[in-house]
Amino acid sequence: MDLIISHSCPSCGGPVEMDEADRLTVCPYCEVQNYMVGGRMHRYVLPDTIPDHIDRRSVVYFPYLRFKGNIYTCAGRDVDSKVLDTTHQGLPVRMLPPSLGLRPQAMKISMVHKGLAGKFIRRSETAAEVLHRAEKLARSAVGSVEDTLHHRAFIGESVSCLYLPLYIDNDRVHGGVLNRELGRLENWLVDSENLMDLKKSWLPTYLAMICPKCGDAMQGEPDSLVVSCANCETCWTEDKHRFTKVPYELIEGEPGDSFLPFWRIAVTTKGIEMDSFADLLRITNQPVVVREKHRSRQLEFWISALKIRPKVFITMAKGATLSQLNYPSGDVRLDKKIMRPTLPYKEARQAVKSVLAETALNKKDVLPKLSEMSISVKAARLVYLPFKDRAHDFVQRHSPMAVAKSVIRTAYRL
Template identity: 45%
Template sequence: MDLTIHQNCPSCGAPIELHEADRLIRCPYCEVKNFMVSRGVLRFVLPDRAPENIERSEMFYAPYLRFKGNIYYCKGKHQKYKVVDTTQQGMNARALPPSLGLRPQAMPVSLVTEEIQGTFLRQTVKAKTLLERAALLTVIDSEKIKAPFYHRAYIGESLSCIYLPLYIKDEILYDAVTNKPLASGGSAENMRKSGSGYHPTWTPHFLATLCPQCGDALTGEHDSLILSCHNCHSSWAEQQGKFHSIDWSCVVSAETSMYYLPFWKIRVRSTAFGLETFADFLRITNQPLVIQEKHTEMDLVFWVPSFKLRPSTFLRMGKNITLRQAKIPDGEPKMVQRMHPVTLQRKEAIQSLKSILAGAALNKKKLLPLLPDLSFQPMSTELIYLPFSDKGHDFVQEQTGISLAKSVLHFGRKL
């Protein structure tokens, strides 16, 4: 489930409501668009209902780390996946609840800003530890499979920090959201003394959505990671606080009603197991195809969806488009109207390559043990938009005939 976030417009200061995946923010009052950039994990605070006689400067906030994403793993002769949404303590404190439960999803949160008075307790649990704990869920889920792990990948994940407001009254520690006592205040007072104030790097900053090349307005949807300029036909991704152009193209259809879905076309190099060309990909995955000369002349290229999907659909789309890539013609740098937003970053697409290879393998018992010694080096990356025709409940790719249910595409934007 998404977080609902209360935020002020960076241009006019009006209150606006966001969702966790939002990056392109359009203010309904001044109608100015800004692109939000975080300098680390996003930090939120739950709304408190502390009594009026509690000084705001005496409040303090305990960190909780939230992981949301998909975990793919290979064990024995099986490839599995799990959707995880968990919130756990960002510090070790017995007096505090081990988790925030459903509260982050049930009530709106606010971005941490310098206007919030009080003390923020120091986060002592590293994000890596939370990922390891989330990975344990896959171990528990696969206890019946008595075999070693060969690979694990986190795809489409988001990591954030949510602060639980607290206060001390009559030497009793209270949860400021529910106003229920948690523990005696002695140890809590020591916790508060070890905290610190707000740090300026916690607040995200915003970029003006003007094309760096021609100055025209960049376009995209609220959850777009890539913005487009329809004036000079360029695409832009944020890197280190600035917009940088990316290589992209579109396989333009003669049909004007097409809907275009984005894919990362990643050309890779791997010297392991003789995996160098597309023909090698067909052999190692044991595809029931006759290897032709054209396959040996094709580079080793993976086609990865640039948008979030349920794990099973994500693997199926990546596998099928990769296997049928010979049918896809070259694209051209031409903007079209109906373009699905890019919601999966390039680096996450690269992390998915082993999972897609494993998903394509017909003999997983033979291929999966090879994964620990296999590595891919990206040589080039291009964003490609492919045309899909609207068939009512499904979208069907024009050149390959691969279909995707509209409901699955819609649900993917909530992951």
């Protein structure tokens, strides 16, 4: 489940609420939209009810690291997936629970901000260790331990830091959320080696939603990772603190269609040698007569650019990849009902092996070769496929692909 984050509008300072996955803040007061720069670990603080007689400068914030994401596993003859959402102490301490459990989901948490006067406990656990722990959890949760593991990928994962406020009163440590006494003062709470001030680099930074090409206002939904300019028909994503252009096309549909985003990724592979679409059909043993049109087509994976439940995600990617010759060429007219990407290209790229494994009808031949396989990307672009807008489903115009609207709309909330 996504956390609800409260913070202040970067333009006017008014209180704003946003979903954890959101990148766009839309302020109800000044109506200005700002795009939050990514790439750093998000840091949040749990709300406190610390009594007034406690000096706020003596408050200590204790870190928990949170992992959230989908894990795909190719083991034995199976392709499996799992959604993981866990928190773990950033420093091993007996006094505090090893995990925050479901607590943060029931609270109004906020982003770290300049107003936090206390000290922050330095964490000993790194983001890499968090991934390692998530991997271990996945191993116990997915598949049989006896199966040989061929490949594992994290897709759309995020690691964030949640701070639990603590304070000391009469030499006793108290939890600041519920004002409960936790125990006697311990060394890690006062050791200056362990304590640090809030760092400026922890605070979120923003870009104005202004088109870098024509200066017009850009459009996006709160969780869009790609935003667009209807005036000059361009799409942009944030990379290293600036908007960079995303090549894209919309495949022709009918009036009223909804357009769902896919990353179209052209690759060559080693280990399992593939260069053309014909190679993919042959390697995965598809019941298709391989013709010249397959041989002359470069190898492309078409991977959903939406953060959706892993089973639907992988099924859509398989469907679009195998049907790619059905899709006519596109144009760049943005005056349609489009759903903008919520999964970045960098994450979609990591799904290539899992999509290949899912596509293979001969899993026992293909899966054992995945660990030796390497992939190089030749080109990538965003492509919007038209879907008929039915009562409960989106049905693709050119290929046998349908997806429940509930899956797309609610995206991925546990």
